[in-house]
Amino acid sequence: MELGLGSKHALVTGSTAGIGYAIAKGLAAEGAHVVLTGRTQAGIDAALKRLRDSVPEAKVTGIAADCATAEGADAVFARVPELDVLVNNLGIYGRKPAFEIDDGEWRRFFEVNVMSGIRFTRHYAPGMARRGWGRVLFVSSESALNIPPEMIHYGMTKTAQLSVSHGFAMELAGTGVTVNALLPGPTHTENTDRLRAERAKAAGVTVAEIEAAFLRDHRPTSLIRRFTSADEVAALGVYLCSEAASGTSGAAMRVDGGVVNQIM
Numbered sequence: 001m002e003l004g005l006g007s008k009h010a011l012v013t014g015s016t017a018g019i020g021y022a023i024a025k026g027l028a029a030e031g032a033h034v035v036l037t038g039r040t041q042a043g044i045d046a047a048l049k050r051l052r053d054s055v056p057e058a059k060v061t062g063i064a065a066d067c068a069t070a071e072g073a074d075a076v077f078a079r080v081p082e083l084d085v086l087v088n089n090l091g092i093y094g095r096k097p098a099f100e101i102d103d104g105e106w107r108r109f110f111e112v113n114v115m116s117g118i119r120f121t122r123h124y125a126p127g128m129a130r131r132g133w134g135r136v137l138f139v140s141s142e143s144a145l146n147i148p149p150e151m152i153h154y155g156m157t158k159t160a161q162l163s164v165s166h167g168f169a170m171e172l173a174g175t176g177v178t179v180n181a182l183l184p185g186p187t188h189t190e191n192t193d194r195l196r197a198e199r200a201k202a203a204g205v206t207v208a209e210i211e212a213a214f215l216r217d218h219r220p221t222s223l224i225r226r227f228t229s230a231d232e233v234a235a236l237g238v239y240l241c242s243e244a245a246s247g248t249s250g251a252a253m254r255v256d257g258g259v260v261n262q263i264m
């Protein structure tokens, strides 16, 4: 399938590792000019090297800025005035008992996971609309629909992203700009692998046992009965950013291994 990404300029927030890196790599492999973002220059340099080793023909650059803050966003906007493809990937997660989540933590999760994507979309989407073509993708989660009891503040932000992405899609109706949300399920990323390794060590069990217990106790509806890879998630993400996906806007597309137990 021709994805038509060859001449496009793309930026992925929080893309030095994990799903964001995998989407950036996938876009670069399709010939797009890709901008990586991360908080430190060292992280950017390492990600650029890794991506160029993996996709030697990649047209990729990086910006060290914290996309979770308004100041960091402004630093990115100053360096990259226009985009064709925006992937609002940056997001944080972490287990916390519901009654122990204080005001600051509720606000921090909202600020990082929701406001970041709003700021970037508000900045870049009007230009896409003026030029008659654009793609905005919010990386949400199956946790938007299956609120995880072990981190309801995270679930709140992922549900909010569905409202925000659908709302922007409506605002951009007829402009040639699509806005969609991607809903990964449990995914192997460097960060989640590290967290599971720590949990396994603390419990005196293997990582495989931790993963099996997680799927059994927390995601029993999984149809693939395993974690996805970041590249599996990126495959749908890259498609949604492409010309080929021109008929899809305002949608929430799952790559959750069937965790959400519903047909639509």
Ligand SMILES: NC(=O)c1ccc[n+]([C@@H]2O[C@H](COP(=O)([O-])OP(=O)(O)OC[C@H]3O[C@@H](n4cnc5c(N)ncnc54)[C@H](OP(=O)(O)O)[C@@H]3O)[C@@H](O)[C@H]2O)c1
Binding pocket: 013, 014, 015, 016, 017, 018, 019, 020, 037, 038, 039, 040, 043, 044, 066, 067, 068, 089, 090, 091, 092, 093, 112, 139, 140, 141, 142, 183, 184, 185, 186, 187, 188, 189, 190, 191, 192
């Ligand atoms: N992993 C999963 O199982 C899973 C499942 C469903 C949905 N998702 C969603 O997918 C997205 C990516 O998840 P991921 O697991 O791939 O992410 P991740 O690896 O934890 O983080 C991706 C990047 O974000 C940057 N980052 C991390 N914390 C940050 C913070 N507090 N402020 C600013 N930047 C920060 C880091 O770059 P620097 O350190 O270089 O700044 C990191 O490379 C998120 O929106 C998440 O909710 C993930």
